[in-house]
Amino acid sequence: MIRSSTPKVVAITGAARGIGLATAKLFAAQGARVAIGDLDVDLATQAAETVPGTAIALPLDVTDEGSFAAFLDHAESELGPIDVLVNNAGVMLTGDFLDEKRATAAKMIEINLGGVIIGAQLAARKFAGRGSGHIVNIASMAGAAGFPGVATYCGTKFGVVGFTLALREELEPCGVRVSAVLPGIVHTELSAGLQLSPIIEKFGSVEPDDIARAVVRAVGRNKALTYAPERLGLALRASNLIPERTRRRLHRWLHTERLYLNVDQATRDAYHARANTIRDAS
Numbered sequence: 001m002i003r004s005s006t007p008k009v010v011a012i013t014g015a016a017r018g019i020g021l022a023t024a025k026l027f028a029a030q031g032a033r034v035a036i037g038d039l040d041v042d043l044a045t046q047a048a049e050t051v052p053g054t055a056i057a058l059p060l061d062v063t064d065e066g067s068f069a070a071f072l073d074h075a076e077s078e079l080g081p082i083d084v085l086v087n088n089a090g091v092m093l094t095g096d097f098l099d100e101k102r103a104t105a106a107k108m109i110e111i112n113l114g115g116v117i118i119g120a121q122l123a124a125r126k127f128a129g130r131g132s133g134h135i136v137n138i139a140s141m142a143g144a145a146g147f148p149g150v151a152t153y154c155g156t157k158f159g160v161v162g163f164t165l166a167l168r169e170e171l172e173p174c175g176v177r178v179s180a181v182l183p184g185i186v187h188t189e190l191s192a193g194l195q196l197s198p199i200i201e202k203f204g205s206v207e208p209d210d211i212a213r214a215v216v217r218a219v220g221r222n223k224a225l226t227y228a229p230e231r232l233g234l235a236l237r238a239s240n241l242i243p244e245r246t247r248r249r250l251h252r253w254l255h256t257e258r259l260y261l262n263v264d265q266a267t268r269d270a271y272h273a274r275a276n277t278i279r280d281a282s
Contacts (some may be wrong), residue, residue: 007083014089018188022208035075062115112156149260193267
C-alpha cells in the first residue's frame with residue numbers, strides 16, 4: 001500500500017549522527033518537520049542545524065519511559081502531531097560471548113530491544129487515538145541471521161524483527177502501521193573496526209543515506225520488512241535454507257565466519273568506550 005501523503009512530523013531516536021541524522025535530513029528535504037532525540041544534546045543541537053527545514057534537538061534516553069514520553073510530548077508541542085516515529089537508537093558491543101560481561105549484554109538488551117518497545121508503546125497510544133501513524137524500527141541483517149562475535153546483539157535484533165511483525169498485526173485494526181528496516185554493514189561508528197573482505201565490502205556494506213532511503217521507502221510503501229541492501233537480504237534468507245554444514249563452508253569461503261571477531265580491536269575499544277558513556281550510539 002502506497003502512503004497517500006508525505007509525513008508532516010517525524011521523530012527519530014539516536015539521531016545526532018549516522019543513520020538517524022541521515023534519515024532526519026531526508027525526511028526534512030521532503031518537507032517534514034523533524035525532532036532529533038539523543039542523549040548527547042549538544043551533538044543533537046549541532047546536528048539539527050545541518051538539517052534543511054525545521055528540525056529541533058531534544059534530550060532522550062530511550063531506556064527511560066519518562067524521558068521517552070517527554071521527548072514525544074515536547075516534539076508534538078513544538079512541531080505538531082507526530083506522523084512517524086523512527087526507533088533508531090542502538091549499540092553493538094562485539095566480542096567473544098564467553099567473555100561478555102552481564103552489564104554489556106544488559107546494555108544491548110535495554111537499548112536495542114527495550115528502547116524500541118518503550119517508544120513503540122508510547123507512540124502507538126498516540127497514533128491509535130488518531131487512527132493513523134507509522135512506527136519504523138531499525139533492526140539489522142543480524143536480525144535475520146546469526147553471526148559469531150555478536151550473539152547478544154543478534155538476539156536483540158531478532159527480537160526487534162519479531163516484535164515488529166507481531167505489533168504490525170495487532171495494531172493494523174487501529175490504523176497504525178509498523179515496519180522494520182534491516183541494514184547490512186553500515187559505514188558508521190557502530191561498525192568501526194570491522195575488517196571486511198573486498199567481496200563483503202562491495203556486496204554487503206552501505207552508507208547511512210542508503211538506510212535513510214530505505215526508511216522513507218518503508219513508510220511510503222507500508223512494507224513490513226525492508227532489507228538494505230536488498231541483495232544482501234536475499235542472500236541471507238537464501239543461506240538460511242542451505243544445510244548447516246554447507247552454509248558454514250560458504251561463510252569460510254566468504255571470510256564471514258569471524259566477521260565480528262577479527263577486528264581492529266583498538267578501534268572497537270574506542271567505540272565501546274563511547275557506547276558505555278553515551279547510550280544512543282547508532
